[in-house]
Structures are given as structure tokens and as C-alpha cells.
Amino acid sequence: MSAASSENNDVLSVGGIDLTRLAGRAGRTPFFAYDRTAIDDRVRSLRNTLPAGVGLHYSIKANPMPAVVHHLATQVDGFDVTSATEMALALNAGMPAGRVGFAGPGKGHDEMRRAIASGINIHLESLAQLHLVTALGWELGVQPSIALRVNPDFHVGHSGMRMGGGATPFGVDASQVPELLRELKACEVALAGFHVFWGSQCLHARTVIDAQRRSADLVMRLADGLATVPRYANLGGGFGIPYFAGEMPLDLAAVAGAMHGWLQQLRERLPGIDVVLELGRYLVGEAGVYVCRVIDRKVSGGRTFLVTDGGLHHHLAASGNFGQVLRRNFPIVIGNRLHDVPAERCHIVGCLCTPLDRLADDVPLPDTHIGDFVVILQSGAYGRSASPTDFLGHPDAIEMLV
Structure with missing residues (x-):
């Protein structure tokens, strides 16, 4: 402005x-x-600062105005949605279904059916969701593409809103993921990746750095022993913007600099995996x-x-x-x-x-x-x-x- x-x-x-x-x-x-120019500048800043190869997804819930979503479809690598309405927005904007992730603790039967039929990656948040996805896949004659949304086994401070760690409706507790992975073997679904969302609206660089490192460690631990390497690891976002007096912008350069260490380790342990950051508020x-x-x-x-x-x-x-x-x-x-x-x-x-x-x-x-x-x-x-x-x-x- x-x-x-x-x-x-x-x-x-x-x-x-x-x-x-x-x-x-x-x-x-x-x-x-x-302001579309301000949005473009923010995306460009991220591209220029983050390590090469880190994907950017836009979380549509931050601002689902169709013109904004269509504009960002040309700027980012994927979308994350939380409803059938947002799913339709993502697909109508031209984003390929394989680059759309569908998260949320309360996915309805019809929403799941539409997501499976469209080829969208469904981020499972419970054993019941796995059973529903499996049944709908059989009904539609389609192998669903799923990711496991993990409720991390660590807590973070300095976050505007904590989305994981402790008791929460979001995701599957990290301690329960191995059991769910064993259940997956009996289901005709394709494991596309992991989704770890630890929090949002964080302005404290050291908190973001610590949460990203722990999230990467968690993904490596959970993926150990899998027959195939998952396609992607969505490590959430958490990047905040200053709203109130005394708040300072997030030190993006510090966050990006610290990513190189765990990124190299993750790529060595899980060759070919794509690392994705899911951002909403920070982009728009x-x-x-x-x-x-x-x-x-x-x-x-x-x-x-x-x-x-x-x-x-x-x-x-x-x-x-x-x-x-x-x-x-x-x-x-x-x-x-x-x-x-x-x-x-x-x-x-x-x-x-x-x-x-x-x-x-x-x-x-x-x-x-x-x-x-x-x-x-x-x-x-x-x-x-x-x-x-x-x-x-x-x-x-x-x-x-x-």
C-alpha cells in the first residue's frame, strides 16, 4: 500500500x-x-529466499475469493483445501488434482467421494476416514491418493495459534501413525505423503526453525521402513505477519538459512521426496x-x-x-x-x-x-x-x- x-x-x-x-x-x-502486485512480490521473495526445490502451496481458507485463487494458481505449486467448495475453486482455477491436498477433521461422505473421483490427495485425520476412503475407492473403482496428517509429538511456543501437539481434533497422533500405516497395507490406497501442521501466525524465527526441524525428523522417523518413498512431505507453514504495535516481521532469511541442514538430511534419507510449505496468511x-x-x-x-x-x-x-x-x-x-x-x-x-x-x-x-x-x-x-x-x-x- x-x-x-x-x-x-x-x-x-x-x-x-x-x-x-x-x-x-x-x-x-x-x-x-x-493488491495483486503485493501478492506477487511476496511469492517472489519466498522463491528468492527459500532453498531451491521447496514447493509453495496456498491454503485457500485464508482468502477464497475466486480472483485471488485464480491469480495464485499461476504463482504457486499447489493448493490446500478444506471443503468441497474450496476443492471446486482449486480445480476451476486450473490446478492439477495431484497438486491439491484436502485436509480437515470433519470431511463429509459426499466431499470424500468428490475428492476421490477428482484424484485429489486426501489428508487423512483418523482411522474412520481411512475406512471411508477405502470403501469409496472400491465403490468408484478408483485407488484413492492419501496422505497422513500427523499431530506432532512436540509443542511449540510463540505461535499465534497452536494446531498440533497434545490433544487436538487435527490429525492422527504421531504415536498412532505406525498402527495406521500397518492398516494401510490391507487397504487399496496410495500413500502420497505426510502432512505435519504444527501451528500458525508465528513471528518468532527460532520457533519456526525448531518446528520445521522437528517436523522433518518426525517424517523421517515415520517413513522409516516404508516400501516406497512418499511423494511429498507437507510441513505446514506457520509464517506470521505483524498486526499489532511492537510486532516485527518474521526473519525469513534466518528461517531459510536453517532449512538447508535438515533438507539435505531429509532428501538423503528419502530420495526424491518433495518438500512443501503450506502458506495462507503469509501470502495474502x-x-x-x-x-x-x-x-x-x-x-x-x-x-x-x-x-x-x-x-x-x-x-x-x-x-x-x-x-x-x-x-x-x-x-x-x-x-x-x-x-x-x-x-x-x-x-x-x-x-x-x-x-x-x-x-x-x-x-x-x-x-x-x-x-x-x-x-x-x-x-x-x-x-x-x-x-x-x-x-x-x-x-x-x-x-x-x-
Whole structure:
């Protein structure tokens, strides 16, 4: 995102288009705008920094806007999906089925059938899923391609959301994998790989380095004694982006530098295996903004409230109701007053009839008026699709890839 000079103010620019023109293109507020150049720059940075041969998969749940998915189909090596809807998005974007992985603890019967018929790699998360896949393969006359999603036997710290280690609905406990591998021998399925997802939204390089090394060690241990080398090892992602004051970007160079040691060992032990990183937020999170307008301004109890036409029904994460324990403000600006000096502290709220509908608390802002643009940065991931869009029946937010 950058500032573009206009006749009266410096205004926010997304994808080289200033905010006024973006609003005109959208037709109204609220809207999300995603910058394809920023997405491309992030992918290029990863390609230039990570060791050669490391594959990049996009986790569609981060942002399933069709235009974003179609654009990324030309940039990444595969997709990871969690539903039949995301599966259809991946295939319609032109990604070959063999480069799509289907994860999730609650895969339905129909979803499994569609995945098997399409040739997608199903990431098994239980013995029951193995039995269902086997039965559906017999029914369809197809040998299903499966990977085992492993709940790792280690814990990580400094992670925004822990996805493995300990009791969890995700994956098969590492201690139970050998038994499941023995069961596989009696099933007519093809073992494509392993999937180890340890956590997400991690900004601490040493934590990522340790988790990747442990994940690689786990894959080597589990694959020991297999008749054939699995095609791939999906080691998850975990790469975070800074949202809040005091947070620093992940040191990607440090993570990449540490990968060489365990990558060499993994490739020597399991010749020909492809190593994949599954990233979502890290690819698109910083490339998006959410824009709404101030529609009212009021003072209550000595505090100034700016009421907008947006809210948590579009951007639940910004309201703090998508996993925050202690509510903190996303980075936020008045998009048509970027260089005005802060003059007051305000609470920015949405249009819903609930006290939970807060977009920012006690934030310093320039003198802000009805009609001004409130812009929430870092909004390219887990925005509209992760929000209760039908709550109270307000208009949906428009989405644009620019």
C-alpha cells in the first residue's frame, strides 16, 4: 500500500489505484481490495529466499475469493483445501488434482467421494476416514491418493495459534501413525505423503526453525521402513505477519538459512521426496485492505465514537472476535487523511446492534468527519469469508483484486 497525491489530500493507494477511484470502482463501501502486485512480490521473495526445490502451496481458507485463487494458481505449486467448495475453486482455477491436498477433521461422505473421483490427495485425520476412503475407492473403482496428517509429538511456543501437539481434533497422533500405516497395507490406497501442521501466525524465527526441524525428523522417523518413498512431505507453514504495535516481521532469511541442514538430511534419507510449505496468511494477508465510511460521529461519556457502515459482519478478526484473548487494534488509518496530524482519540464502531462491533478502541486519529474513509490494513486474509456476513442482514462487502 502506498500514498498517492491528490488535489486536496494524500490518499491511500492500493495496486496503484487511489482510494477515491477504488471506491468508485466498487460502487459503494464497505469493500475489500487486494493488491495483486503485493501478492506477487511476496511469492517472489519466498522463491528468492527459500532453498531451491521447496514447493509453495496456498491454503485457500485464508482468502477464497475466486480472483485471488485464480491469480495464485499461476504463482504457486499447489493448493490446500478444506471443503468441497474450496476443492471446486482449486480445480476451476486450473490446478492439477495431484497438486491439491484436502485436509480437515470433519470431511463429509459426499466431499470424500468428490475428492476421490477428482484424484485429489486426501489428508487423512483418523482411522474412520481411512475406512471411508477405502470403501469409496472400491465403490468408484478408483485407488484413492492419501496422505497422513500427523499431530506432532512436540509443542511449540510463540505461535499465534497452536494446531498440533497434545490433544487436538487435527490429525492422527504421531504415536498412532505406525498402527495406521500397518492398516494401510490391507487397504487399496496410495500413500502420497505426510502432512505435519504444527501451528500458525508465528513471528518468532527460532520457533519456526525448531518446528520445521522437528517436523522433518518426525517424517523421517515415520517413513522409516516404508516400501516406497512418499511423494511429498507437507510441513505446514506457520509464517506470521505483524498486526499489532511492537510486532516485527518474521526473519525469513534466518528461517531459510536453517532449512538447508535438515533438507539435505531429509532428501538423503528419502530420495526424491518433495518438500512443501503450506502458506495462507503469509501470502495474502498484507496485500489487502478493508474500507468503510464514517456515517455518524457522536460523543458519549466524554468519548468520541465514529460509526461506520462496516463492522464485524465483514471483518470479524479486526473486531477481536476471531481468536484474540486480549483485544488489540489492527493497523488502521483514515484513508483520505493519511498525512494529517492526529488530533483526537476515537473509538471506531460498526453499524451492528451489539457492543462487540468495534473496529478500533481509543485510537489516535486526525480530525475525522462523516464521509471519510476508515481503512483497516493487513486485511487480505481471514476477512470477509471468516465473518458472519448474514448477521442482521446488512449489505455484504464487495471484494476486488486490483
